[in-house]
Amino acid sequence: MSLTRKEAGATIHVSPWALDHSTLFKGNIAQFVLNSLANNTASVDKPIYIDALDSTKVITKRNIAENLKKIAYILKTRYGVNEGDAVCLLLTNSIYLPVLHLGILAAGGVVSPANIMYLPNELHHQLHLSGARVIITQPEFIETARQGAAHTEPEAVNVEHILTLEDLWQQATSATESLDPIVYPGDTNKHKHAYYCFSSGTSGKPKGVLTTHANIISNVTQQVISTGNNIYKPGNVFGAVLPMSHIYGLSTFIYTLPALGNTIVVFEKFDFQQVLEKISEHKISVLHIVPPMAVLFAKSPLLAEYPLVRKYIKGIMSGAAPLSKSLGSQLIERLDCQIWQAYGLTETSPINHFPTYDLVNYDVESVGWLMPGLEGRLVDENGQDVHGFNQPGELWLRGPNVMRGYIKNAEATTEVFSADGQWLRTGDVAVVNETGQWYIVDRFKELIKSKGHQVAPAELESVLLSNPDVVDAAVTGIHMPEEGTELPRAFVVLRNATVDPLEVKRWFDSKVARHKKLWGGLVVIDAVPKSTAGKIQRRLLRDRKEDIVHG
Numbered sequence: 001m002s003l004t005r006k007e008a009g010a011t012i013h014v015s016p017w018a019l020d021h022s023t024l025f026k027g028n029i030a031q032f033v034l035n036s037l038a039n040n041t042a043s044v045d046k047p048i049y050i051d052a053l054d055s056t057k058v059i060t061k062r063n064i065a066e067n068l069k070k071i072a073y074i075l076k077t078r079y080g081v082n083e084g085d086a087v088c089l090l091l092t093n094s095i096y097l098p099v100l101h102l103g104i105l106a107a108g109g110v111v112s113p114a115n116i117m118y119l120p121n122e123l124h125h126q127l128h129l130s131g132a133r134v135i136i137t138q139p140e141f142i143e144t145a146r147q148g149a150a151h152t153e154p155e156a157v158n159v160e161h162i163l164t165l166e167d168l169w170q171q172a173t174s175a176t177e178s179l180d181p182i183v184y185p186g187d188t189n190k191h192k193h194a195y196y197c198f199s200s201g202t203s204g205k206p207k208g209v210l211t212t213h214a215n216i217i218s219n220v221t222q223q224v225i226s227t228g229n230n231i232y233k234p235g236n237v238f239g240a241v242l243p244m245s246h247i248y249g250l251s252t253f254i255y256t257l258p259a260l261g262n263t264i265v266v267f268e269k270f271d272f273q274q275v276l277e278k279i280s281e282h283k284i285s286v287l288h289i290v291p292p293m294a295v296l297f298a299k300s301p302l303l304a305e306y307p308l309v310r311k312y313i314k315g316i317m318s319g320a321a322p323l324s325k326s327l328g329s330q331l332i333e334r335l336d337c338q339i340w341q342a343y344g345l346t347e348t349s350p351i352n353h354f355p356t357y358d359l360v361n362y363d364v365e366s367v368g369w370l371m372p373g374l375e376g377r378l379v380d381e382n383g384q385d386v387h388g389f390n391q392p393g394e395l396w397l398r399g400p401n402v403m404r405g406y407i408k409n410a411e412a413t414t415e416v417f418s419a420d421g422q423w424l425r426t427g428d429v430a431v432v433n434e435t436g437q438w439y440i441v442d443r444f445k446e447l448i449k450s451k452g453h454q455v456a457p458a459e460l461e462s463v464l465l466s467n468p469d470v471v472d473a474a475v476t477g478i479h480m481p482e483e484g485t486e487l488p489r490a491f492v493v494l495r496n497a498t499v500d501p502l503e504v505k506r507w508f509d510s511k512v513a514r515h516k517k518l519w520g521g522l523v524v525i526d527a528v529p530k531s532t533a534g535k536i537q538r539r540l541l542r543d544r545k546e547d548i549v550h551g
């Protein structure tokens with residue numbers, strides 16, 4: 001089967017799987033999940049979510065169906081959540097979170113998940129863009145929520161309710177009334193937003209991604225087709241150690257796995273030893289991870305104390321950043337299980353490549369094959385199409401899971417699409433070989449992936465430049481192969497030689513969320529290298545070897 005065709009002089013790569021667009025569910029994703037749950041053969045009392053630390057706490061198929069409708073009712077009638085209204089979630093993982101998420105969608109609301117590490121000003125940025133009037137959180141983050149809502153830069157926001165999930169859950173479970181998911185007739189779900197996750201795209205500060213119900217229904221369907229009976233089969237037990245506030249955990253644990261009737265053991269956070277302990281208790285067979293977690297599984301001596309882990313774990317899916325061949329091979333050897341990689345972007349709701357097309361010939365360094373209905377194109381730095389196999393180029397994508405654009409940011413939206421508006425420019429450099437397997441080999445865009453989290457250099461630079469002792473600044477990601485991640489490093493020009501670089505670093509680290517701190521250190525330079533157009537030449541910074549690194 002040929003996986004390429006020509007179109008107006010370009011080589012277009014296609015998926016080996018077919019997608020019949022006419023079969024895509026039209027309507028609300030909450031209804032889609034409900035239908036899928038009802039249609040699979042498992043009993044209504046099958047636990048879909050189990051609390052990893054207390055297995056008496058479960059959410060069954062029936063609980064999801066009943067409670068999401070009650071939550072929708074309470075949100076609409078008591079908190080005024082109507083069609084198109086954003087609701088901000090500042091929450092750690094729990095078995096209740098997915099039901100809440102689906103309840104918001106059933107009411108017609110749009111979910112705006114926030115990173116729990118955010119400081120108030122970072123939360124404010126998200127509240128400002130999403131326009132959320134309701135924040136649902138938990139006791140330890142109430143103060144962050146209050147302060148974020150009270151911020152006035154760049155503008156005041158209009159948050160009317162801050163409540164805890166516990167409070168809402170109590171209200172919902174004691175309610176006698178409920179609300180069926182709002183119906184989006186015809187093709188209208190192509191214009192109705194489901195959630196706003198945040199991404200810096202190819203440059204600049206984090207932007208709200210406009211993901212529609214049609215986008216996410218397409219991507220879940222693409223996953224259902226491509227996983228077939230391979231990985232996501234109900235006999236497996238999945239461990240949710242990734243945060244459901246990031247697109248990877250969100251889409252996997254709130255939509256795809258429950259829609260397929262799978263059981264998910266939910267961890268509030270990733271604690272390696274706790275995960276090792278709980279794998280045998282719950283007989284967890286598949287884990288979704290990011291590469292820094294892979295390093296622990298591959299190298300930590302702790303694993304030897306939990307021999308049952310090797311018995312129960314059958315497969316590990318890695319994504320959100322590159323997993324090297326050597327790390328993948330060490331994992332296979334140490335755990336005696338299958339290791340897969342997939343590739344996704346917040347802008348593509350999120351998965352584009354999946355490894356299940358040919359697991360026998362799948363190469364662990366590859367991200368697999370294009371998802372059903374997706375088309376890819378490779379374009380070089382001069383804007384010329386790349387032809388032939390194993391030739392690098394920026395990956396452009398076209399398909400039903402590609403977002404509509406960024407909230408209130410027409411300029412960034414225009415920039416991230418090709419001039420004809422048809423293709424999303426991923427900012428990633430990829431190659432594809434004769435078998436149709438893809439490899440992500442580099443990144444054109446500015447983004448840093450620090451332990452799986454997005455970090456936007458432009459955002460960190462603007463914080464650095466707000467310090468009067470910093471004359472100029474540039475931030476880039478430094479590869480740390482031993483840790484399986486990149487870490488943000490700042491290059492700064494200081495006002496004069498009396499300024500203490502460590503003091504600047506300490507000051508900076510107090511201004512940003514944990515994952516944005518300068519874990520890669522701070523380097524003092526004479527001038528930030530810039531192109532004639534004034535663009536920071538981050539690659540030159542990344543490749544510097546002889547620097548004195550502070551911190």
Ligand code: 4UW
Pocket residue numbers: 199247248249251252288317318319320321322323341342343344345346347350351367426427428440443449453454
């Ligand atoms: N190899 C190399 C990879 C890879 C990668 C991502 O934060 P975002 O916007 O989105 C994500 C989503 C990841 C994801 C979602 C669902 C899923 O099942 C899955 O597979 C396991 C992964 O990370 O960051 C997007 C950027 O992250 C990099 C790449 O630069 C991309 O543009 N990235 N996956 N396997 N790089």
